[in-house]
Amino acid sequence: MNLLVDFLCRFSFGLAVGLCITPAALVPSGFFRVNTLVLLGLTTFAALLSSTLGLNANTWLLSIAALVSWVGSVLWYADRRRPGLVCCGGAALLCAAATALTGEFAAAQVGVRILSGCLIGFTVNAMLLGHWYLNAPGMRVDVLRRSIDQTLFAWGLLFFLVVAMIIWQFGNIEDSSDSLSSTFFRAVTAATSGANGGLDATGVA
Template sequence: MAALSQVVSAFVFRLTFGLAIAMIGPAAGRVPSVYFRVNLWVLLGLNTLGALAARATSGALEPLGGGPVPFAGAVTLAAASYAGSVTWLCDRRIVGRRMLIGIAGLGFVAAIASLPAARGASPIMLAAAVIDTGSSGVLMGTTLGAMLLGHSYLNAPGLAPSHLVRAIGFVMIAAAARGASGAAGLVLALVHGLRAEGLFWGFLAFRWLTGVLAVAGMALLARQSMRIPNAQSATGILYAGVVFAFLGELLAQLLSIDSPFPL
């Protein structure tokens, strides 16, 4: 139960960081303010869940930043998300963009602080954990952000297609970066003596199929839809991409529990 709570907390913090990153670019454009307001409400709910999960851990797993850090991080991020939503409600775009940058930074710090402490971890292990956290959050955040951005076209049909095309492009880049970090982690784990049963490799293959290849494939299909352009079709495709990204990242966290390097 404690391990599951740790996974949920890390998942929420990574998604918070990634979605905030995904919103920073559109914040400088003409994307309607409601897009940012609704997304920040989503982050408010997610971090409320993260706070509950952190409390459920109850110190059974010691994070890098100490026991109370994940809970305090979730509460702080929930409060910042609410404040940010009020800022976008007032259409204060410059202040709102700065709030997004702050939430992204806080989310990344909270995600790092929620990692289980590894006794005698080498610098390369710590670096791999940081890179894994960043690439994981960016993949989930850009995929979810692109899907939610697609919904904005239903309320603002005059919105330029270039915003969604650019967001889909970021998803493709994030999938490539995630694949590279995952491959590096797997190679390092094997070099450092990773031993696993056949079922483990089956789950790992499924993690790669869903969390990297399927996400990249959905992004490619969505980009092809935008050649028409058909934002509604692209949004539906990105729905599937979000499911694949979330499933792949949850599997990656579970598979990495007994591995010296993140997978």
């Protein structure tokens, strides 16, 4: 359940940031309205799960993010672009705080969660933007290209950070009795989840 909350927080953050960096002057407001409603659903679900798990700080942050997303959808429906973008930015900040609180509060792990959230959100944002050309065939193609470039940039940053963390963790593992593959797996686990162990420590198993 914690993994699902973590994923929803990352997804919500990335989608909100993706909306913030999508050029509102070139994309119809309907695109933003629909995606702020998607953001409303994600943050509401995450808030309910956080409440079930007793994550009080996350519950409040995500509940406020859901409210801000709803206000943003109303503003986008009224074609109030600047206030709508402000709401997207506010939701992104709230979801970023919730994302940081869902796991180990170390700079590297928080960075991985934030960047992975950007990768998820940017990817979905680019996909939805591509589909929006069916509604607005006259929209400029370079908007989609820019969104894809942003996704690839986030992927590159995340890849670099994860590889650097794996190398660092690999050098810090002191138990030399493990096989190379086991040591490498422990390094990957520690780098990506902050847990120094196997699947049991990550909460996957």
